[in-house]
Amino acid sequence: MGRTGMERRKRLNLRIKRDLQVWILKRTVFSMIIGMIIGFIILYFFSHRELGETYWQAHITIRRVSDLLVPVMVAAGVAGFLGSLLLLIFFPQKIAGPVYRLERDFVGHLQEGDLTFRFRLRKDDPFQTLPQAINRAVESLQSRVREVARGVEAARKALEEGKVEEARRELQRVEEFLKNNLKF
Amino acid sequence: MGRTGMERRKRLNLRIKRDLQVWILKRTVFSMIIGMIIGFIILYFFSHRELGETYWQAHITIRRVSDLLVPVMVAAGVAGFLGSLLLLIFFPQKIAGPVYRLERDFVGHLQEGDLTFRFRLRKDDPFQTLPQAINRAVESLQSRVREVARGVEAARKALEEGKVEEARRELQRVEEFLKNNLKF
Numbered sequence: 001m002g003r004t005g006m007e008r009r010k011r012l013n014l015r016i017k018r019d020l021q022v023w024i025l026k027r028t029v030f031s032m033i034i035g036m037i038i039g040f041i042i043l044y045f046f047s048h049r050e051l052g053e054t055y056w057q058a059h060i061t062i063r064r065v066s067d068l069l070v071p072v073m074v075a076a077g078v079a080g081f082l083g084s085l086l087l088l089i090f091f092p093q094k095i096a097g098p099v100y101r102l103e104r105d106f107v108g109h110l111q112e113g114d115l116t117f118r119f120r121l122r123k124d125d126p127f128q129t130l131p132q133a134i135n136r137a138v139e140s141l142q143s144r145v146r147e148v149a150r151g152v153e154a155a156r157k158a159l160e161e162g163k164v165e166e167a168r169r170e171l172q173r174v175e176e177f178l179k180n181n182l183k184f
Numbered sequence: 185m186g187r188t189g190m191e192r193r194k195r196l197n198l199r200i201k202r203d204l205q206v207w208i209l210k211r212t213v214f215s216m217i218i219g220m221i222i223g224f225i226i227l228y229f230f231s232h233r234e235l236g237e238t239y240w241q242a243h244i245t246i247r248r249v250s251d252l253l254v255p256v257m258v259a260a261g262v263a264g265f266l267g268s269l270l271l272l273i274f275f276p277q278k279i280a281g282p283v284y285r286l287e288r289d290f291v292g293h294l295q296e297g298d299l300t301f302r303f304r305l306r307k308d309d310p311f312q313t314l315p316q317a318i319n320r321a322v323e324s325l326q327s328r329v330r331e332v333a334r335g336v337e338a339a340r341k342a343l344e345e346g347k348v349e350e351a352r353r354e355l356q357r358v359e360e361f362l363k364n365n366l367k368f
Contacts, residue, residue: 016284021276028212028272032219036261039220043227047253069231069253077220088212092205095279100200103317110321113328114367133287137294141325144297145368148332152362155339156355164348171340178336183298184329 020126027094031087039080046072098125106134115142144181148174204310211278215271223264230256282311290318299326328365332358 047069098121109117115138119131151174158167178184231253282305293301299322303315335358342351362368 016277017280020280020283024276024279025272028215028275029269031212032216032265032268032272035216036223036265039223040257040261043257044254070228073224073227077224081216081220084216085213088209088216091212092208093200095208096201096204099204099311099314103314107317107321110318111324112367113325113365116367127283130283130287133291134294137291140295141297142368145329145362145366148336149359149362149368152332152336152355152358156352156359159343159348159352159355164343167351168340168343171336171343174336175333175340178329178333181297182329183296183300184326184333 017129019129023126024095027091028088031084031091034087035080035082035084037080038083039076042076042079043069043072046075095126097122098127098130102127102130102134110138115145144177147177147181151177201313207310208279211275212272215268215275218271219264219266219268221264222267223260226260226263227253227256230259279310281306282309282314286311286314286318294322299329328361331361331365335361 101121102119106117106119117138118135119138121127121131151170155167155170155174158164158170285305286303290301290303301322302319303322305312305315335354339351339354339358342348342354
């Protein structure tokens with residue numbers, strides 16, 4: 001942890017959190033492709049019919065393909081856009097959900113001094129590496145606090161048994177442990 | 185914190201983290217729209233010319249608009265897709281970056297028992313509410329640990345001054361404080 005924040009930031013690149021990035025890209029690109037397919041089907045279907053039915057009957061007024069196709073293009077665009085949107089509409093929630101639960105569950109418990117709490121995400125949530133890392137850190141804090149509490153109890157018991165010097169040494173040990181294992 | 189995880193999960197809905205969700209949707213929809221515009225321009229531009237230049241010269245072989253347009257549609261689709269992709273390519277990184285920094289900076293410091301560390305995101309990162317919540321929780325933990333350390337030091341000093349009863353009471357106070365303010 002000796003490096004500074006600035007140094008670390010420089011190393012940030014496309015390879016970080018590759019799984020998460022691939023997942024996001026897949027989701028968005030997939031919805032784009034579905035939208036395009038919908039648009040293409042409409043466009044192709046209408047352009048396939050249009051000339052046969054309309055053009056041969058009205059070839060004097062229509063001089064450009066675009067005259068026929070602009071409404072179809074608009075229809076295809078709107079349909080494709082709505083198709084993509086339908087797939088994308090739940091995507092923000094997929095990302096916001098875990099962040100929400102992180103703030104509410106994990107941060108909430110930490111705020112109350114609860115180090116026994118373990119953070120969990122749903123199985124299909126993104127950010128799956130986060131709970132493991134967080135829980136390992138909280139576990140580590142928990143064991144440090146336990147060690148302090150154990151020392152305090154031991155010192156108090158020693159005092160009650162009249163072992164003053166032992167209590168003093170135990171307290172010194174606790175102070176030493178706090179200094180070396182917790183930065184506060 | 186009395187409610188169970190299941191009860192909480194039910195309340196999860198579209199309104200949570202609204203800013204984050206709106207931001208994600210805006211980003212993805214914007215790139216979709218740019219892609220569509222690129223596709224439409226190509227499609228319109230080519231269909232605008234096509235009939236004038238090609239059709240009147242070859243109206244025997246070309247009987248359907250789609251015969252003219254399929255290559256143009258494919259070109260428009262590919263161009264639009266690439267345009268969208270170009271805008272989307274940095275989007276996953278935007279989301280992965282803060283999560284990466286959360287794991288590396290915040291979780292890393294917590295893992296090492298560092299409660300003085302404050303988590304920061306870049307100004308334009310999403311998840312801006314997260315650092316505030318996390319830092320408040322860590323600050324709260326920090327002040328609890330400080331209180332414990334203060335008590336331990338007071339007890340040790342009292343012992344060194346021969347005030348055994350005062351030290352015993354101080355240690356009891358610390359134990360009480362630990363029990364009430366930290367769950368470990």
